Structures are given as C-alpha cells and as structure tokens.
Amino acid sequence: MRRTPAPRGPLSAAVLALVTAGPPDGAWTEALRGTDPWGEDHQLALYLCYELHDRGLPGVHPGWEWDPGLLARRRGLERPFLAAVRDAAGPVPPLAEAVGGLLSAEGDGGPSAYLEAEGERWQAREYLVHRSVYHLKEADPQLWLLPRIHGPAQAVLMTVAFDEYGAGRPENAHALLFARMMADLGLEPAYGHYLDAVPAPALAVVNLMMLFGLHRALRGAAVGQFAAIEITSSPGAARLAAALERLGAGPEGTLFYREHVEADAVHEQLVRRGVIDALTATEPALAGDIAFGLAATEAVDGRFSAHLLEHWRAGRSSLRSPLPDGPG
Ligand SMILES: [Fe+2]
Ligand SMILES: [Fe+2]
Incomplete structure (x- = not known):
C-alpha cells in the first residue's frame, strides 16, 4: 500500500496541501523565496508535481495533473532548477x-x-x-x-x-x-x-x-x-x-x-x-x-x-x- 510521502519543508508541504486540500493564497511565492533548488524540499516538491504526470500520487485525484494553479507552481520550481542545472553544467x-x-x-x-x-x-x-x-x-x-x-x-x-x-x-x-x-x-x-x-x-x-x-x-x-x-x-x-x-x-x-x-x-x-x-x-x-x-x-x-x-x-x-x- 503506497503512502503519501512526508513533507520535507514548506515547498513540498505546500504541494501536498494543495493536492489534498488547498493552501492559503500567497503561501507559494513566500515559500519559494530564497530556497535552494538542489535542496530536499525543492526537489521533493518538483518530484510530486511530476509524479502527477506519471503514476500519480496515492490519494490524489488524477485531475490535478492539468490544474493551472499547480502547473504555475511547478513552473516556479522548474525555473530555478533549470538555472541551477545550467550553472552546474557550465560552458557546453x-x-x-x-x-x-x-x-x-x-x-x-x-x-x-x-x-x-x-x-x-x-x-x-x-x-x-x-x-x-x-x-x-x-x-x-x-x-x-x-x-x-x-x-x-x-x-x-x-x-x-x-x-x-x-x-x-x-x-x-x-x-x-x-x-x-x-x-x-x-x-x-x-x-x-x-x-x-x-x-x-x-x-x-x-x-x-x-x-x-x-x-x-x-x-x-x-x-x-x-x-x-x-x-x-x-x-x-x-x-x-x-x-x-x-x-x-x-x-x-x-x-x-x-x-x-x-x-x-x-x-x-x-x-x-x-x-x-x-x-x-x-x-x-x-x-x-x-x-x-x-x-x-x-x-x-x-x-x-x-x-x-x-x-x-x-x-x-x-x-x-x-x-x-x-x-x-
Ligand atoms: Fe534499460
Ligand atoms: Fe538502454
């Protein structure tokens, strides 16, 4: 029996809250401020968003996959991650x-x-x-x-x-x-x-x-x-x-x-x-x-x-x- 994973900080907690109930307005932008794109919280939050396109998450309605609010949040996670990856990859x-x-x-x-x-x-x-x-x-x-x-x-x-x-x-x-x-x-x-x-x-x-x-x-x-x-x-x-x-x-x-x-x-x-x-x-x-x-x-x-x-x-x-x- 698959369980919903435990949050690792505000970002993954917000994704979990959103897909199970719904977070208060503005919490997201606040949560994203100054976080490390390689960090536990950021990576789990992104993983959760992506998993909705893949096997889904236990107890989460599959309709969340294309929810514009969640996609906007995913974008907010992807941008700093991609920038960090470009940085780590260096000159190509x-x-x-x-x-x-x-x-x-x-x-x-x-x-x-x-x-x-x-x-x-x-x-x-x-x-x-x-x-x-x-x-x-x-x-x-x-x-x-x-x-x-x-x-x-x-x-x-x-x-x-x-x-x-x-x-x-x-x-x-x-x-x-x-x-x-x-x-x-x-x-x-x-x-x-x-x-x-x-x-x-x-x-x-x-x-x-x-x-x-x-x-x-x-x-x-x-x-x-x-x-x-x-x-x-x-x-x-x-x-x-x-x-x-x-x-x-x-x-x-x-x-x-x-x-x-x-x-x-x-x-x-x-x-x-x-x-x-x-x-x-x-x-x-x-x-x-x-x-x-x-x-x-x-x-x-x-x-x-x-x-x-x-x-x-x-x-x-x-x-x-x-x-x-x-x-x-
Ligand atoms: Fe293989
Ligand atoms: Fe292969």
Whole structure:
C-alpha cells in the first residue's frame, strides 16, 4: 500500500496541501523565496508535481495533473532548477566533442567503481534504493520525447524503447528486472516504497528527465539526456553486476545489470548514429540543446555520485533514513 510521502519543508508541504486540500493564497511565492533548488524540499516538491504526470500520487485525484494553479507552481520550481542545472553544467562544448567526451569517460570511478572495488552489501542496497526512483519506471520519462521528434530518429528511439520494455517479453521489461533485483537483495520492490528515504541528489536525477521530457522546448536536451544514459551505462553496468555478485546477489540480483552490459552497448550505437546523427541532419539547430542535455545529465549525475561517495567514505548512510543493515 503506497503512502503519501512526508513533507520535507514548506515547498513540498505546500504541494501536498494543495493536492489534498488547498493552501492559503500567497503561501507559494513566500515559500519559494530564497530556497535552494538542489535542496530536499525543492526537489521533493518538483518530484510530486511530476509524479502527477506519471503514476500519480496515492490519494490524489488524477485531475490535478492539468490544474493551472499547480502547473504555475511547478513552473516556479522548474525555473530555478533549470538555472541551477545550467550553472552546474557550465560552458557546453560542441556536440561532437560532448559525445566524444562521454565515450572516453569509460571509468572515472564513481559509485559503480567504488562498489566493485570495496563496496559493502549495505552500500549496494542503498544504491538500489536511490536508483529505484528511476529504474522502477524505466524508461517512461524518456518516452515523452517520442511524439516530439520525427523521421528516422523517432523510429530508432522506438527501437531502443522496445528493448527497455522487454522486447516483446513483458516479464523482461527493465523496470521488472530492477524490481526482481531489489527483491533478491532483500529490498521491497513496490513502486514508491522508499521515496521518503531517497534524498534530493537522487530525486534530481529523475526530475531532470521529467523536466526535459515534459517540455517540447527542451526536447533537444531530452535527446541528450537519453543519449547520455545509453552511452555511459554499459561499463558501469558491468562493474555493478560484478559488485553485486561479489556481495552475494543471486542470478536474479545481477540480471538487470548483466542485461544492460549487452543491451546498452547496442543502444549506444543506435542512439549516436540513429538518433543524434539522424536528428541533427534534419534539425541542426537542436545540436546545442542536445549537447546541453549531455552536460546537464553529467552534472546532475555527478552531484548524485559525489553525495554517495562522500557519505560512504565517511561510513555514513547516504539515505535520509538508513536501511536496517546500514550505519545508524
Ligand atoms: Fe534499460
Ligand atoms: Fe538502454
């Protein structure tokens, strides 16, 4: 049974109040003043708004999805977030250079390298909890893009998506493989179960996908975000499969990452040639936004990685509330 998450400050409290009852006038602008767009409250508020376009929220009427008042509030959250992302991404290189940079970024370390080399089982379990906010709905956020690009790029995007949803075998949909991996590692695989434990840096990863996916104006960035996942995933997936195996996962507990070693090596090629090259051939003006999407994804993922490593190296839980086997 899914529960409504607990608020983490005035912004998420206002969204929760609005979608369940309705807040006093003016409370929103006041709440937004001077808040940190990377902060817990801001990220949860945005996550709640986006979830109304996705699986919905328990106990919330689906009609809230297109409520103009709530959309105006969402806009108020998106603007500072996008500005912060642009800031974090820094100067964006030309597209070919940005793609080349990702290809050569093979193994800069990050959580997958840490987990492979010295991770403990509680850290691997924490990693899955963080990633569950995206992977349990893989690859729904990327599919907002589908009606926004056309021709060969659209067809190739669909080819990749076909694999993400199990290539004709629903039981092999990547979201389900992730759920089975969670169960193998003794975690609760129900959608949204760990939302309250997941901190802002992990929510920001999903919020970025939804921000890019839901705005046609940002469709180039959505292509870049999608490409960044497919291009960088394969080596990281191999490290995570090895880490989980070493930490006692069974076959079900490594299948998700083993599947991605193979699949994303192919997807990388498809996305580069079939989506990026095809799209920029017909819409060259999108190249800059695609490069921004790549850089933005790297920046937001980088913040998430830094959060994990900083906590783990200090022997602390990276979650808002540790799992039973994590440090207290
Ligand atoms: Fe996948
Ligand atoms: Fe993929």
